Amino acid sequence: xxxLGKQKITVWPYRANPGLMISVLVATLFLSACAxxxxxxxxxxxxxxxxxxxxxxxxxxGDYETAYEFYSPGYRSRKSLADFTYELRxxxxxxxxxxxxxxxxxxxxxxxxxxxxxxxxxxxxxxxxWDSSQAISEKWVKTDGQWWFLPEK
Numbered sequence: 001x002x003x004l005g006k007q008k009i010t011v012w013p014y015r016a017n018p019g020l021m022i023s024v025l026v027a028t029l030f031l032s033a034c035a036x037x038x039x040x041x042x043x044x045x046x047x048x049x050x051x052x053x054x055x056x057x058x059x060x061x062g063d064y065e066t067a068y069e070f071y072s073p074g075y076r077s078r079k080s081l082a083d084f085t086y087e088l089r090x091x092x093x094x095x096x097x098x099x100x101x102x103x104x105x106x107x108x109x110x111x112x113x114x115x116x117x118x119x120x121x122x123x124x125x126x127x128x129x130w131d132s133s134q135a136i137s138e139k140w141v142k143t144d145g146q147w148w149f150l151p152e153k
Contacts, residue, residue: 048110048140048147049100055149056098056114064088072141072148094119101135108142 051070058067064085068076071084097117104111117133139150 051147052112060095070149072150092121110140112138
């Protein structure tokens with residue numbers, strides 16, 4: 001306690017216990033390391049991220065057959081590979097890049113966020129193309145131990 005004129009100022013009324021402070025610091029570092037390591041081997045998040053990145057790599061390189069294999073079995077049961085390939089090739093939007101940003105997971109589902117670059121061919125009269133990027137949120141679901149991309153309807 002210090003006196004400043006007539007005022008009494010209490011800085012910290014307790015003595016610091018070095019052993020307690022070190023224990024709290026070690027526990028904090030340990031917990032933050034566990035929480036921040038979502039890409040560690042064996043975690044569900046890592047596998048989803050790898051599959052999501054591989055799917056985007058296949059789409060970006062035009063390997064639609066490989067990209068198709070990442071889609072959920074339900075999606076593939078109602079859309080053939082030929083229809084899937086035709087749909088991607090006939091779009092006016094062409095993806096140019098995909099950069100993983102973040103993800104959040106529950107037990108059997110993950111939402112993965114990518115920053116996706118794209119080019120739109122002839123978006124308006126007099127404009128040949130338009131380049132841009134946008135954050136895209138993807139849904140992945142785990143079925144029978146495997147992660148699958150689940151596109152929006």
